[in-house]
Amino acid sequence: MAKFDIEISEVGPRDGLQSISAIMSTADKMAWIDALVAAGIPEIEVGSFVPATVLPQLADTHQLVEHAKQYKGLSIAVLVPNLRGAQNALKTSPTKMSIPLSVSETHSLRNVKRTHKQMLEEVANIAQFIKSLPVENRPKFEGGLATAFGCTIEGSVSEDKVVSLAVALMEAGCDEIGLSDTTGSGNPAQVQRLIKKVWAEVGKKNLSGIHLHNTRGQGLANALAAIETGITTVDSSMGGIGGCPAAPGASGNIVTEDLVFMLEAMGLRTGINFDKLFEAREILAKALPNEPLYGFTPNAGLPKGFKYA
């Protein structure tokens, strides 16, 4: 029997910190990662291999991967924007490496100055580079479909395009696909529909994860919809940090603490302990004293009589 029914992938150290102008010290990040691991978080996206000139907040990602390696069984995930980033990332042997491909080509051009064709070539080059490594050093290589539920520039996004790009990413050599609601535009019906459409073309085992933002408060409802459909890995961030700084007042990623409460209360095991999770939140709060932390469960506490799944 697996250790958990739903795997939480904590993306705060990457998606959270990249959206915050304050730079968290490497020591604080390590203490936070240690506390997340102690709480039972099975996967942590520790950072991104982008130039430090672009995201100085994440310049120490290689150190964090090395630090996290002491935890056997922890899945250490990183994000890379291109081949060069991947080559840098692979020097540290992470467990999982994701590259985002924006379904909105306008967004892709504006964000990474690449067309879909160019991005798919980059993905193929990365996949080839991975194959040149010894098997034990090859990470799981994920193609993350960004803006899969809508784009702030293009507006609604064609579901057929999501599906065809998912197929193209698998053909280019990805091991699996992820769906990202980058703009927090998605709704539960759309989440269920899109997962099923992608599964029909790439197979259920090749899409297991979803990345949701809470821009319009739909995060947990969308997560529920995804889990009901059969998704088994959900990204979230402690305190909901990160996400979309363009939407004032909007928390970014879905909140790890509230997500874990939902799952455990529903009877779905996450392997996570709340006391230790709230301790990790304290570490985060102290390290980022000027950032609002979202989430209700840490304030309200667990209901009287609460039982883990």
Next chain:
Amino acid sequence: MAKFDIEISEVGPRDGLQSISAIMSTADKMAWIDALVAAGIPEIEVGSFVPATVLPQLADTHQLVEHAKQYKGLSIAVLVPNLRGAQNALKTSPTKMSIPLSVSETHSLRNVKRTHKQMLEEVANIAQFIKSLPVENRPKFEGGLATAFGCTIEGSVSEDKVVSLAVALMEAGCDEIGLSDTTGSGNPAQVQRLIKKVWAEVGKKNLSGIHLHNTRGQGLANALAAIETGITTVDSSMGGIGGCPAAPGASGNIVTEDLVFMLEAMGLRTGINFDKLFEAREILAKALPNEPLYGFTPNAGLPKGFKYA
């Protein structure tokens, strides 16, 4: 074809304002109700017939019912705690009248100083009083099962007790049952299970509504679970005001604005217009300048390309 798929019952003027120490002026309340009606809200719980010494915030409920009567087709709901409250309420002929019965007897004793048996007798007396009225003056009489998903004093609540009290309320003369997650303890699996259990004993048509709190951030996910199960009326409050003042930092009721976004985006018609809904929120914000308003959709705005159901 019905005007909407899901009926939003706005409980802000009652459940919201009763939790706030500031007293909103009657004129402000009327302007807010007017704006809610203009936005297309089909049901508004305008207040509660409790003694003004207990809830001075709601002392003008009778005036609000009279004011709201100008809107043909609007369902005007009120809450009553007992027979005396019901008799006062019925002088104004509301469309719907609810009485809460706490599934946790400890909570009932502490809150209204009555056992279940005493409350059921009160309900029967109210039902008899309603029958003495001309048919056109009889409201729909709802028994609201409070703390149906957990109690802050007793902890977890027996689902069999919820079901047996639902049956007892129907036998005492209620027209329908409502389920309330008073303490915000519920989770989606529990919501679906409990609705089905109550339906099995009282019939689907006699339980159509649910009242959820967002104490642990589960509000919209629980609403989604209820709607998927077949619930067609959902209580919510503008800006999430109200709910559980005991949980600091916790928004109270689920947020009307985010709920309506979820439903319309999913293709479920609510009859509500966002521009006018946000105008109503402005009125509320001005009337309660010191109260935090929750909800993400008003800040983020609708996604580009958004279409109503």
